[in-house]
Amino acid sequence: MKIKYTHYIAIYLLLLASSAFAxxxxxxxxxxxxxxxxxxxxxxxxxxxxxxxQSWKNVMSSLSKHFGTDASVDQKTQAELTAWLVKNATTRQKYKETAPDNRITKTAWFIRKHDEIRPEVWKRAGIKSPANCGACHIDAANGIFSENNIKIPTK
Ligand code: HEC
Ligand code: HEC
Structure with a gap:
């Protein structure tokens, strides 16, 4: 099959759109x-x-045993939060896997996006854990994870 120039443009735009989403x-x-x-x-x-x-359902149904802590909430709050998290969960196929151990940081996309970070970097005092997004993604609180908004603590 002959691929036309316009197809390349379409593919490029698709890639751009997906990275902007991430x-x-x-x-x-x-x-x-x-x-x-x-x-x-x-x-x-x-x-x-x-x-x-499914990942959010798993997180929300195991709050009493939440990564070594008890993060339980009352039943009404549990129902409210579960419904809201599920409603707003990712709809993108590439992020749809069920997270191993209920961790964002163990999903394939997370590992792929962070594969250039050396293991010892995660342990720096200013970072402590891959789950500490805001240590490096300085605008994580606003949901911005773009590569232009990253500053990795040096210690
Ligand atoms: C009492 C403290 C505490 C509360 C409250 C809490 N968490 Fe957590 N949560 C933790 C700890 C500790 C971890 C593991 C962090 C790490 O590995 O650095 C964690 C990790 C997570 C992760 C996985 C992060 C990763 O590694 O990808 C998710 C998702 C999560 N929490 C969701 C929630 C939700 C939803 C709630 C509210 C219902 C909640 N947490 C409330 C302590 C808490
Ligand atoms: C040690 C610092 C560090 C921590 C902690 C960290 N990240 Fe990252 N993150 C990076 C780096 C570096 C990249 C790669 C940027 C690039 O070159 O595209 C990245 C990339 C990403 C991307 C892709 C951005 C894009 O433009 O495609 C997302 C999404 C992301 N991180 C989310 C998270 C989330 C969510 C957390 C917490 C659960 C987290 N990160 C924790 C450093 C970190």
Missing amino acids: AKMPMPADAPASYEAECASCHMAYPPGLLSE
Whole structure:
């Protein structure tokens, strides 16, 4: 099959669109107050678009055993948050995998996007964990993960 020049342009635009999506995952405007209150005291309020529906269900149904801590919420809040997270979960096929160990940081796309970071860098005092997005993505709180908004702490 002969590929026309216009096809290259279309593919280029597609690639551009997908990388722009990866770089920007703003918090939906309808975030319930309970998300900030219950899910942002130990780490940032992760934008729901970072995980799939099933992954959020898994996170929300295991809050009493949440990465070595108890992050339980009352039943009403649990239902409210689960519904909102599921509604705003990623719809993009390439981010749709069920996250291993309920971790964004163990998804294939996360590992691929961060494969240039040496293992010892993650352990620096100013970073501590891959889950600490805001240590490097200086505008993570606004859902901006673009490569122009990264500053990796040197220690
Ligand atoms: C009592 C503290 C605490 C609260 C409250 C809490 N978490 Fe966490 N959460 C943690 C810890 C600790 C980790 C593991 C962080 C690490 O590995 O550096 C974590 C990790 C996560 C991760 C995986 C991060 C990764 O590695 O990709 C998700 C998703 C998550 N939390 C969602 C939530 C949600 C949703 C809520 C609210 C219902 C919540 N958390 C409330 C302590 C908490
Ligand atoms: C040690 C610093 C560091 C931490 C911590 C970190 N990242 Fe990154 N992130 C990077 C670097 C470096 C890149 C690669 C930028 C590039 O060259 O495209 C990247 C790339 C990305 C991209 C792709 C951006 C694009 O333009 O395609 C996303 C999305 C992303 N990170 C999300 C996250 C999330 C979500 C977390 C927390 C769960 C996180 N990162 C934690 C350093 C970090």
